[in-house]
Amino acid sequence: MPELPEVEITMRTLAPHVKNATITQCIARTPKLRWPIPIELAKLCNHKKILQLTRRAKYLLVQLEHQVTIIIHLGMSGKLKLLTHSQSKTVEKHDHFDLTLDNGYTVRLNDPRRFGSILVTQAKPLSHKLLINLGPEPLEDSFNAEYLANLAQNKTKNIKNFIMDAKIVVGVGNIYANEALFLSKIHPLTPTSSLTKAKFIKLVQNIKLVLKKSIAKGGTTLKDFADSNGKLGYFAQELQVYGKSGKPCPKCKCQIEAIIIGQRNSFFCKKCQKI
DNA sequence: ACGGCCTCCTGACGGC
DNA sequence: TGCCGTCAGGAGGCCG
Numbered sequence: 001m002p003e004l005p006e007v008e009i010t011m012r013t014l015a016p017h018v019k020n021a022t023i024t025q026c027i028a029r030t031p032k033l034r035w036p037i038p039i040e041l042a043k044l045c046n047h048k049k050i051l052q053l054t055r056r057a058k059y060l061l062v063q064l065e066h067q068v069t070i071i072i073h074l075g076m077s078g079k080l081k082l083l084t085h086s087q088s089k090t091v092e093k094h095d096h097f098d099l100t101l102d103n104g105y106t107v108r109l110n111d112p113r114r115f116g117s118i119l120v121t122q123a124k125p126l127s128h129k130l131l132i133n134l135g136p137e138p139l140e141d142s143f144n145a146e147y148l149a150n151l152a153q154n155k156t157k158n159i160k161n162f163i164m165d166a167k168i169v170v171g172v173g174n175i176y177a178n179e180a181l182f183l184s185k186i187h188p189l190t191p192t193s194s195l196t197k198a199k200f201i202k203l204v205q206n207i208k209l210v211l212k213k214s215i216a217k218g219g220t221t222l223k224d225f226a227d228s229n230g231k232l233g234y235f236a237q238e239l240q241v242y243g244k245s246g247k248p249c250p251k252c253k254c255q256i257e258a259i260i261i262g263q264r265n266s267f268f269c270k271k272c273q274k275i
Numbered sequence: 276a277c278g279g280c281c282t283c284c285t286g287a288c289g290g291c
Numbered sequence: 292t293g294c295c296g297t298c299a300g301g302a303g304g305c306c307g
Contacts, residue, residue: 033283034283075283076284077285077286094285111284113283113284113285113286114283114284115283115284157277157278157279161278262280263279263280263281
């Protein structure tokens with residue numbers, strides 16, 4: 001299930017197959033995912049050429065000619081499948097939405113939990129209300145220690161929720177937040193404002209590191225993620241603390257602990273990660 | 276303005 | 292074997 005690396009991999013594997021293709025049909029089999037699938041979507045998209053597939057945070061942007069953009073979010077369980085037209089005749093459970101292309105392919109959204117979304121806009125996609133208030137991309141230079149330290153002043157909340165806040169920085173989901181904090185030797189409950197500049201430098205480095213490593217490993221993390229070609233990712237093998245409660249810390253061998261922070265499972269080593 | 280809690284939904288898994 | 296409770300990778304919205 002998609003965190004940023006999964007969405008990035010989906011974009012990279014899909015882009016070459018959809019770029020310059022023309023949409024011949026939009027099929028919505030489910031009226032509502034997280035939000036209703038816009039009624040006007042087919043009318044806006046049919047017979048338009050796909051200029052580009054890009055990503056902002058965990059949103060995929062299918063940019064069409066004439067200033068139309070389809071905004072796709074995979075939620076917690078969404079996958080985009082790339083199918084040939086003959087493969088696309090078999091519709092499986094939770095196949096909610098199709099883009100049929102004139103080049104022989106169909107892009108299909110399968111999303112068991114239906115937390116994903118399909119939206120469309122005729123304005124600049126980055127000014128869409130879901131995108132306009134997002135923080136910087138974690139892998140871009142504008143996300144750096146100085147930026148983070150500046151925002152951290154007077155912030156009472158804990159560092160884990162802080163880095164998972166999309167207004168601060170996008171794309172740091174629960175898994176990668178846990179991993180980056182472990183590598184930075186920062187306890188997840190540390191009050192944000194009490195971190196030193198040196199810790200922010202480490203933290204930013206490690207957020208970038210875990211995301212890049214995960215992307216390089218074919219994206220992914222957990223058991224049921226597959227990219228749009230159905231290939232599984234291998235980052236799960238690299239996890240140091242996520243999901244490892246009771247197991248020995250890879251550095252000091254004492255037991256990894258699990259606590260709930262902001263309703264999310266959090267894993268850390270209390271010896272290595274100090275407040 | 277902000278932080279924290281709730282919620283949408285299905286499937287997988289563990290325990291009895 | 293099967294039923295039930297619990298938990299899951301996201302994130303907008305609402306409440307205090």
